[in-house]
Amino acid sequence: MKLSTKIIIALIAGGITGLFINIFAPGIFPQLDQFIFTPLGKIFLNLINMLVVPIVFFSITLGTAGLGDPKKLGRIGIKTISFFLLTTSIAIIIGLSIAAIFQPGNVGEFDITNVEYESKEAPPVSDTLLNIIPTNPVKAFAEGNMLQIIAFSVFVGFALTMLGSKTKGILNLIEQGNDLMMYLVNLVMKFAPYGTFGLIVSAVGSQGLDAIKAMGLYMIVVVLALIVHAILTYGTSVAVFAKKSPLWFFKGFAPAMGVAFSTSSSNATLPISMSTAQKNLKVPESISSFVQPLGATINMDGTAIMQGVATIFIAQVFNVDLTFTQIITVVLTAVLASVGTAGVPGVGLIMLAMVLNSVNLPVEGIALIIGIDRLLDMTRTAVNITGDAACAVIVAETEEKREGLKAN
Helix, strand or coil: CCHHHHHHHHHHHHHHHHHHHHHHCHHHHHHHHHHHHHHHHHHHHHHHHHHHHHHHHHHHHHHHHHHCCHHHHHHHHHHHHHHHHHHHHHHHHHHHHHHHHHCHHHCCCCCCCCCCCCCCCCCCHHHHHHCCCCCCHHHHHHHCCHHHHHHHHHHHHHHHHHHHHHHHHHHHHHHHHHHHHHHHHHHHHCCHHHHHHHHHHHHHHHHCHHHHHHCHHHHHHHHHHHHHHHHHHHHHHHHHHCCCCHHHHHHHHHHHHHHHHHHCCHHHHHHHHHHHHHHHCCCCHHHHHHHHHHHHHHCCHHHHHHHHHHHHHHHHHCCCCCCHHHHHHHHHHHHHHHHHCCCCCCHHHHHHHHHHHHCCCCHHHHHHHHHHHHHHHHHHHHHHHHHHHHHHHHHHHHHHHHHHHHHC
């Protein structure tokens, strides 16, 4: 049986098991979760998190060195960042539009008298951009600061290219380190179905059926917007710019999407998403190694959709009519926040607080959706990494055509 099939079975079985226990034996769920499901998920998460930092360093260093020409690196960087900013804008527009049609905040009654939420303050965009270059690379590695690790790796890869044969030994060592990490990724993936099962049971079982029912339409609207964005935006982009079948793309990338769904972390899924893109989608390692780690840090289309739906939902619950100017403000704030809060823990809710503040909506409204955010975080993470892979496929295809035209 293929790994992707095993992961899908684990997802379905985990969801059914979580709901079954929650409905028929809620009293024993905490014990089962503590001693069985959480440990299964935690072991899997720890295994893949263990590989994230080294694989980002090795892969981006090799990717930069493999690209060789600094102009090519700059061109790929511009394409990648442009794609992410454009799709993030489209994502939040889709979220706002579908929420406006279904109006989830006008269905049912919500108690807003005692809602409280203390939002964390995001750093200014200027600070985020200035802090991309690490003053202490060792500290960046220890803290897992992805933007700084990416920047340092690009510098190392560029230096290896410029020094050529002088650093051939170091380049060989980094290539061997990358091979070692990829071997460990394949080894860890054998445990993926069990880890996925544990994570899903824990997530579904802990939410409670009452919470899911109360926020049912809001959840449906978010998931619908995510599906629409994945099919229309990513599917169309792959078909138009890469001249590839969207069905081929989604089928090939399905194993990574399944893992992202269970882990709710783009960074944690990074080793698997890169391996899947390189093997199944035939993305060259040099491009995959640059585009996907960068996307895992700054590409937040799924989060942007959640912000769009949540903004309309909270506005409806508090009986606030948003003007067209405020809607435009929401779109611009969300796109800028996706870059400005890159790498910040709890980024989704921080970004949502920034968006709500920008149009004077009560941040306390976040308390209404936070209870079921764990389940939705799973779906939007799967969309986020799919966008990274779509970008990698498109960049790879456009670069291949460019090289082909150059050769002719």
